[in-house]
Amino acid sequence: MKTEDVIIINNNEIASEIWEMEFLAPKISSNYKGAGQFIQIQLDPGWGNPLRRPMSIASCRDSKISIIYKIFGQGTKILSQKISGDVLNVLGPLGNSFQYKKNNLNILVGGGVGLAPIINLWKELDELRDNSYLIIGAKTKNEHIHSHNPDEHIYLTTDDGSMGLPGTVMEALKVVYENVKSSEVFACGPEPMLKQIQSFVIKNNIPAQLSVESYMGCGVGICQGCIISRRNYKNKNHSYHKKYSLVCVDGPIYSAGDVIFD
């Protein structure tokens, strides 16, 4: 983990309200462990927005890192106004990464901006010529950056049925699972989605890794702010708690059976 002043290369709206930013970050890239890790971005040197904003790494190669983000409030709005050449102070890489087995039939599920770490994992597995399945959900087709292409194992869903399968990612997950009886599910997205995936994988007795979000302070385990309720207790280096786990150092990736969504 390092703090680094990174130089923005690109910052573009790639779908409705969804942005992709790429920057040069040689120090952070050199410590990168894999899809699922995140960074903490300082929005401005002043104290208008005191806390850094956590963002999953969407890609990391050749000293370049990209993120995919949605404008939620003031902080992400500020990010969207940055232009190529601007400098941001970034802390990372932070947290753990997805642990997969090569040649498994992995199903990857991303909802909303939860697609960032999922796409990253998809690319990582693709390089290993892994036979994975990708499911991405959005409200409408304007929010999608892929094409629905079941032949290529890419399944899109939209709440309004304007693209791919109508409904949520759960519809696609059921279809894909029926066909392939996957060996592991990897998911990131809003909490209601993760909750449904959690009950689905527990019911079908398949392992799953979920990337969770929580309101984050420091990102390095010193403020104890970003907790999630945990079911299983494993003694981790920083997060010693039984009932709670610090998402920044134990997570953001958890086995589906390990966390409780309140």
Add this chain to the structure above:
Amino acid sequence: MDLFIQQEMLSLIDMSIKIGKVLFKNPIITASGTFGYGTEVSSLVNVSKFGGIVTKSITLNPREGNPPPRIVETPSGMLNSIGLANIGVDQYISKKIPLYSTIGTNIIMNIAGTTVNEYIEIIKKVESVSSNIVGYEINISCPNVKRGGMEFGIDCDLTEKLTESLRKITERLLIVKLSPNVTNIASIAQSAEKAGADAVSAINTVVGMSIDIHKQKSKVYTKLSGLSGPAIRPIGIASVHKIFQAIDIPIIGIGGITCGNDVLEYILAGASAVQVGTSNYRDPGIALSMIEEIKLYGEKYIISSISDIVGVVSSNTK
């Protein structure tokens, strides 16, 4: 004298300070709860350059802390209600104290309790093992625990009784950490001084609250929580100013410090040293740049020792 040599000499502001019998290499210490147990970010920051590190509050038994959400950003600051989540004194002794042998800076253990006996028991346990902890900071002011320190922190007699009891069982540095959520912070400081404290530190967080108008819910689970960051700096400075006029033991200034200039503001108000809290979350190495900034100030105004300017502004108005 050769100009070069002259400049070299001018830049040698003595940054060291003494609190009680303990020497600190510089006056910049990290604040309790904002730097973990002091060992988490050692791969990121050279903590041996800090004046010292105050640990997260340690209690007699381990505490899980409060349910989420525990923190939220506010204008120029943040609210927190961590609820004293910590490993408890026994695990602190077995797992953390051994890590301090090579840390290279002064470790101050912050302790919190709900009764005088709890505080006593914690200190006795630590005193019974060998460690290089230089002292204790007594949290009598944490606003987040229902049956917690608040009763001590708002009452002169209780503060005196607690400090007196702890003074009897340790020779190490004893610092009483004061709450701003009181009518007269200077009188609480006087009670701590009277009972034998080596120093007081001020301030802990200011009670605050923030509401999500869409969910019609408090943004922090416990509703009331503690405000920190630059938003509270003027309250901290005013508190140090008032305390400086009331007591003779050293004051450690806390609240909203973000840079060397903020440190100097506290020192001029009467602080002998300072603690940096919320700023560590933006940059865990922020204290290091403050040290450099103060050296430059020392050069500019030809100050030979940082202790020469302690309370300059507050004594003027006495």
